[in-house]
Amino acid sequence: MAELTCREAVAAAIAQEMRRDPSVVFLGEDIGAAGGVFKTTVGLFEEFGPDRVRDTPISEQAIVGAAMGAAMTGLRPIAELMFSDFFAVCWDLVANEIAKSRYMTNGQVSFPLVIRSANGGGARFGAQHSQAIENWAMMIPGLKVVAPSNPADIVGLLAASIRDPDPVVFFEQKSLYGTKGAVPDGEHVDTLGTAKVVREGSDATIVALAAMVPRAAEAADRLAEEGISCKVIDVRTLVPLDTQTILSAVSETGRLFTVEENPRLCGWGAEISSIASEECFYDLDGPIVRITTPHIPLPSADNLEDLALPSVERIAETVRVNMG
Amino acid sequence: MANATEEARPDLANDDIGEEARLALWRSQLEIRHVEQRAHDLFLQNLVKGTVHLSLGQEAVAAGFAVAMEEGDYTFCTYRGHAHTLARGASMSGVLGELMGRECGLLNGKGGSMHLTSVEHGAMGSYAIIGAHLPIAMGAAWSAQYRGTSQVSVCFFGDGTTNIGAFHEALNMAQVWKLPVIFVCENNLYMEYTPIGDVTAVEHPAADRAQAYGMDSIIVDGNDADAVYRVARAAYEKARSGGGPSLIEAKTYRQCGHSRADPGAYRPDEEVAEWLARDPIPAYRRRLLDFGFAETAVDGIETEVLAAVDAATDVARSSPPPPREILETEVYADGGAAWRN
Ligand SMILES: Cc1ncc(C[n+]2csc(CCOP(=O)(O)OP(=O)(O)O)c2C)c(N)n1
Ligand SMILES: [Mg+2]
Numbered sequence: 260m261a262e263l264t265c266r267e268a269v270a271a272a273i274a275q276e277m278r279r280d281p282s283v284v285f286l287g288e289d290i291g292a293a294g295g296v297f298k299t300t301v302g303l304f305e306e307f308g309p310d311r312v313r314d315t316p317i318s319e320q321a322i323v324g325a326a327m328g329a330a331m332t333g334l335r336p337i338a339e340l341m342f343s344d345f346f347a348v349c350w351d352l353v354a355n356e357i358a359k360s361r362y363m364t365n366g367q368v369s370f371p372l373v374i375r376s377a378n379g380g381g382a383r384f385g386a387q388h389s390q391a392i393e394n395w396a397m398m399i400p401g402l403k404v405v406a407p408s409n410p411a412d413i414v415g416l417l418a419a420s421i422r423d424p425d426p427v428v429f430f431e432q433k434s435l436y437g438t439k440g441a442v443p444d445g446e447h448v449d450t451l452g453t454a455k456v457v458r459e460g461s462d463a464t465i466v467a468l469a470a471m472v473p474r475a476a477e478a479a480d481r482l483a484e485e486g487i488s489c490k491v492i493d494v495r496t497l498v499p500l501d502t503q504t505i506l507s508a509v510s511e512t513g514r515l516f517t518v519e520e521n522p523r524l525c526g527w528g529a530e531i532s533s534i535a536s537e538e539c540f541y542d543l544d545g546p547i548v549r550i551t552t553p554h555i556p557l558p559s560a561d562n563l564e565d566l567a568l569p570s571v572e573r574i575a576e577t578v579r580v581n582m583g
Numbered sequence: 584m585a586n587a588t589e590e591a592r593p594d595l596a597n598d599d600i601g602e603e604a605r606l607a608l609w610r611s612q613l614e615i616r617h618v619e620q621r622a623h624d625l626f627l628q629n630l631v632k633g634t635v636h637l638s639l640g641q642e643a644v645a646a647g648f649a650v651a652m653e654e655g656d657y658t659f660c661t662y663r664g665h666a667h668t669l670a671r672g673a674s675m676s677g678v679l680g681e682l683m684g685r686e687c688g689l690l691n692g693k694g695g696s697m698h699l700t701s702v703e704h705g706a707m708g709s710y711a712i713i714g715a716h717l718p719i720a721m722g723a724a725w726s727a728q729y730r731g732t733s734q735v736s737v738c739f740f741g742d743g744t745t746n747i748g749a750f751h752e753a754l755n756m757a758q759v760w761k762l763p764v765i766f767v768c769e770n771n772l773y774m775e776y777t778p779i780g781d782v783t784a785v786e787h788p789a790a791d792r793a794q795a796y797g798m799d800s801i802i803v804d805g806n807d808a809d810a811v812y813r814v815a816r817a818a819y820e821k822a823r824s825g826g827g828p829s830l831i832e833a834k835t836y837r838q839c840g841h842s843r844a845d846p847g848a849y850r851p852d853e854e855v856a857e858w859l860a861r862d863p864i865p866a867y868r869r870r871l872l873d874f875g876f877a878e879t880a881v882d883g884i885e886t887e888v889l890a891a892v893d894a895a896t897d898v899a900r901s902s903p904p905p906p907r908e909i910l911e912t913e914v915y916a917d918g919g920a921a922w923r924n
Contacts (some may be wrong), residue, residue: 284729304697310729312653313760315756316752316756316759318718318752318753318755318756320714320715320718320720320748320752321640321718321721321749321753321755321756323718324715324716324717324718324719324721324722324752324753325718325719325721325722325725325756326722326751327718327719327722328718328720328721328723328724328725328726328736329722329723329725329726329729330722331707332657332707332723332726332727333722333726333730334729334730336722351712352715352718352719355712355715356710356712356715356716356719359911359915360700360708361914361915362693362704362913362914363690363693363694363700364690364693364694364698364700364913365690365691365693365694365909365913366912366913366918367690367700367701367702368700368702368708369916372653377914399915400914400922401915403915421643423916424916425915425916451724453924498922499921499922499923499924500922500923501923501924502923502924534923565816
């Protein structure tokens, strides 16, 4: 087991897949010699050269469109969007073209591609460089959506995304880039559509994603000291969604809390909450509670951003009050 | 600036296009014309729903590029894409059936008129969001370059499309990467209902932008299939030999409105009359006769095409609606639509 940071895990996963499959190519802004603005692609240009690791102009539509055209003609491109907020300038390609063309052509075309991007808040970048937009992607039929929380999952799920025959939007939480964790030695490939129980517990289930996973786990530690035992689930992939793992935990514990970084309306937790209330209502001992960022653009100042994002304290307090 | 309007040179022996290609150009234009007219008729009979965007009057552009193409090349086009899809060899019944929402449609009724695709023929899709397919076509060219094939990617779009960002992003990146892609602007003088000159900073919406991306300004008479064929041949040659992308502006005119909802009343009568007089199809027939092709042979091709359109219409009309079982298929590569376990 090697200790890697999340940013090193990104480069390790891409390198692992580029070594085994020459049809994997990688494009984006400043990803080559510069090694990426978040240093997530260091060493790839040197190892694989400019034909496979291609620096692009600041042209998000061209980047994502090129990935689509390449994917439908035999390559497995990985496109990087520097910040996930920039999906907004190429959303047509993502939501109208890549996501829908298989269905519209009744299966004539396939898009084995990955769009990976630095997502989420915590870095004081303000409202246009901090959004958590997993729910934007989740609502579009035809996309798969992955948002890992630790280095091992980044390697395993990014490798699985690159090998997947469908288009995958892969979110890397930028405030986690410096976080370290053990990554299995040798080739590591995980399975999309599988959630993970990261902490066992019997009184309540807390479902979290990406940067909210370590916070939910820490809140659960604090609550345990007070005698409230929480099971914590890392959703890992929103599409496909591992409802089996989530629903069986809800049935076991009788309570469900979701912890979402996105603004309140139409967050992924709302979907999980609706599924749970339809399918295991009679196992619930109390209301499902969503813990989210308020419905606001993210502010920049340290104290305001910290207030906005679900914190360990807010998660623990919300569970405590609702379990009381 | 290359202005490639051509005079007929009635000397088949020294002809650079040749008998076979000339007849292919003739047949292709006729196929498009008669399928489009049939689509129009079927719309009036309420058998084609939604909308259709016809290429009546623009047939020479599709025919000229398609006949000069090689089998593995890629075509990307717009919602005004029946012509380009047919020109690559997709079946008439597949096209008409798709317009009518029938099982025999190219997309089994899931796409409709604006999304015709036939990957087996190299027709890589019809895209209905303005500009989207320029980057996609550029990506297919990147793939061909990376895989080391001689394939060329050809992207057709309208004059109005030159004012959207994706056009500029795609042209720049295609040139920087020296990609084998040909961007073909079918300048039919109007975006939807607005004259292109009213909303564009330069006179020639594509050609005047070419220089900004290190490309030649090429304007061709889009109502002359031979002229289009020649320009296309040169651009393929350049793309296949590593010379990079081309941008070609083909001047043409749609003889109908923008879509079925549009009678096209905003167009001056004289303008319509002038362009009807330049209808590419009778002009090409005259040229073939000037070249000495037998009238019976030339008109025989039209008779064959009309019979094929009738037969395709019958196939499409008797095809059932798509089975309801396909409603939730092919969202994902496993063939299904499951987003959860
Ligand atoms: C992004 C976007 N904006 C607007 C439209 C609506 N629209 C459809 S066709 C069209 C006109 C396009 O003009 P042009 O590129 O000249 O093509 P033509 O229809 O003349 O072939 C417009 C505005 C659209 N489909 N996509
Ligand atoms: Mg136009």
